[in-house]
Amino acid sequence: MDWQTLAKTKRDSVNALIPPSWRLPSPVPPAAEQRNVTGKYIQQFLSPREIEITETDAVGIVKQTTVGSWTALEVTEAFCHRAALxxxxxNCLHEIFFEAALSDARKMDEYYVKNGKPVGLLHGLPVSLKDQFHVKGVETTMGYVGWINTFQGTTGTGKERVFESELASTLRRLGAILYVKTSVPHTLMAGETMNNIITYxxxxxxxxxxxxxxxxxxxxLISLKGSPVGFGTDIGGSIRVPAAFNGLYGIRPSSGRVPYEGMANSMDGQNTLLSVVGxxxxxxxxxxxxxxxxLxxxxxxxDPLVAEIPWRDEQENAVFDIVKAGGGGRLAFGIMKTDGAVNFHPPVRRAMDIVVKTVExxxxRIVDWEPPCHQKGLDLVFQTWLFDGGTDIHAAFALSGEPMLGPIASAYGTLKEQYTASQIAAINIGKRAYQKEYMEYWNSTSALTGTGRPVDAxxxxxxxxxAARPDMDPVLSDDPTAKYSMPSFSTIVNLLDYSTSVLPVTRADKSIDVVDSGYTPQNSQDEVVHLAYDPEIYDGAHVAVQIIGRRFQEEKVLALTEILGDALENHQL
Structure with a gap:
């Protein structure tokens, strides 16, 4: 088949797995008529019981399923229905396997009735997975047309539809129900999600x-409550960006904390800057x-790359102990007001102000965060992503002849010369030196916090x-190197390998977040970002910040996120 036919056949086969009774009676109105399809809009197609189940968070669901108050089957069916809607x-799903999930849920319920106990700690909890995870019974395309009906673009491996990534198997052992795999940009190397199979x-x-x-x-999917919790990956912001854009919590752990074994990936074998699961x-x-x-x-x-670090309650408790101490118990936060390259949009500045005022x-304590130049670190990142000159990505597209879309074509459209071993070694040295420089700066803040410690996060x-605007030309200035879609704020974390979470803060409001009239952009990249802001278009969009900790501080970062999140409850999210 030509790539268009192959893509359409795959797209139609996935859509055909939605039961007729779950299909929408009519097409969704255009965005101009129905901008927001969350909340009451999607609720109209669900029963009160389905709404109750799907609008309970993962913790609440497990509390019900592990004691037999809710059956795994009714929970799974509710989330399958909502995911279908x-x-x-x-257009958020690549793979649907509702029947297999419902079958697994029935077995869970039978086990509970027979044994009087749950299968595991996540008994009956539906968990969605990014289409980078291999799951038995379904294929992994990762958005590539050429990967359809193959195992990562190759046939005859014996792994097609039977191989499973380690984390997927781990979740099954814990009693979780796997039921869908979610959409990605082909190559994974973009801050927007688009491919030639499911479009946008x-x-x-x-x-x-x-x-x-x-x-x-x-x-x-999680924004629409079609999943209570899911796993993604992050090599440049790929967990944090969608969490932020959709008003969710998320965490990018340090490399080696969560198993990555058996995952599909782009540029597999590039180990200077590792993708992580979270x-x-x-x-x-x-x-x-x-x-x-x-854990x-x-x-x-x-997984040979996972560090032997069980969950550490003591790291989490240390944060709460400081807060509970009152009086002299103080945390200290660095506040990053700029990356030196671009100005924040008005809603982002307001979100930062809200968090700063909440901390105060x-x-x-608040400390202005003025770290080593981010551009120096980003130059290392972007070189890392081109070690093979784009050979792996071009090979994947060549399987079908499909075109690259949007920002993918901008970054990888032209095949480039591969880096030599000596050049890669030099970049690794530069990375280590930059990490050391950043670490020393972080250490130096102990003189500014008044706590006797460097900043906590x-x-x-x-x-x-x-959020990114899909209708924005990535280049709006005379400088062809200006990038609209490459935020340094998220990507620098990957170079440093810091544990980082997402904290939803507020929503854009056209009556408050007005255009910066008379603003003169600092450079061509700043011009692109500045011109992208339109209060009418952004009205209602989620706005979030990230809480950045040091390496392997996942417990501490989540404790800090919980403290600030609880304090923000009075704000409109």
Whole structure:
């Protein structure tokens, strides 16, 4: 088949797996008529019982399923229904395996009746997975037309539809129900989610905007409550960007904390800057739940790259102990006001102000964060992503002859010369030197905090905008190197390998977040970002910040996120 026919056949086969009774009676109105399809819009197609189940977070669901109050079957069926609706609204699924999930749920219920106990800590909890995870019974395309009906583009391996990634198997052992795999941009190397199979995945809260990427389908699905918790990956912001754009919590763990064994990937074997697995969810509690459960399975015995670090309650408790001490108990936060390259959009500046005022109201310390030049670090990142000159990506597209889309074509459209071993070694040396420089700067803040410690975490934007605009030309200035879609705020974290979470803060408001009239951009990239802001288009969009900790501080970062999230409850999210 030509690539168009192959893509359409795959797309139609996935859509055909939605039961007729779950299909929308009519097409979703255009964004101009129905911007937001979350909340009451999607609820109209669900029963009160389905709404009750799907609008309970993962922690609440497990509390019900592990004691037999809710059956795994009714929970799974409710989320399958809502996921089916979500896909019809925003194109967020690559693979649907509802029947297999319902069969697994029935077995869970039978086990519970027979044994009087749950299968595992996540008994009956539906968990969605980015289409990078291999799951038995379905294929992995990762958005490539050429990967359809293959195992990562190759046939005859014996792994097609039978191989499973380690984390997927771990979740099954814990009693979780796997039921869908979510959309990604082909290559995974984009902050928007688009490919030639499912086309474009939209932001459910504001369908003028992108859901983010590369774990964009996860962000969109969980935003629509079609999943209580899911796993994505992050090599440049791919967990944090969709979490932020969709008003969710998420965490990018340090490399080696969560198993990556058996995953599909682009540029596999590039080890200078490793992609990591992490969860997205509607609550901090859900993130903690799934991370603690995964680590309880000792993944370091199944993935050679996982460090033997069980969940550490003491790191989490240390944060709460400081806060409970009152009086002299203070935390200290670095505040990143700029990356030196671009100005934040008005809603992002307001979100940062809200968080700063919240920190100050709680009595904690604020330190201006003025780290080593981010551009120096980003130059290392972008070189790392081109070690093979684009050979792996071009080979994947050559399988079908399909075209590259949007920002992928901008970055990888031309095959480039591969880096030599000596050049790669030099970049690795530069990376280590930059990490050392950043570490020393962080250490130096102990002289500024008044706590006797360096800052506990850094609060920063994830991007200079609330969400990317799919209709924006990536180049709006005379400088062809100006990038609209490459936020340094998220990508620098990957170079440093810091544990980083997402904290939803507020929503864009056209009556408050007006255009910066008379603003003169600092450079061509700043001009692109500045011109992208339109209060009418962005109205209602989610705005978030990230909480950046040091390496392997996942427990501490989530504790800090919980403290600030609780304090923000009075703000409109």
């Amino acid at each position: 979500a896909h019809q609204m925003v 995945t939209w932001n459910p809260t504001n369908r003028f905007l992108s859901c983010g990427g590369s774990s964009g389908g996860e962000g969109a 969860p997205l969810a509607t609550s901090v509690g859900a993130l903690k739940l799934v991370l603690k459960c995964v 309880s399975q000792e993944p370091w015995l199944r 109201k709680l009595g904690h 850094v609060i920063a934007p994830i991007a200079p905008y609330a």
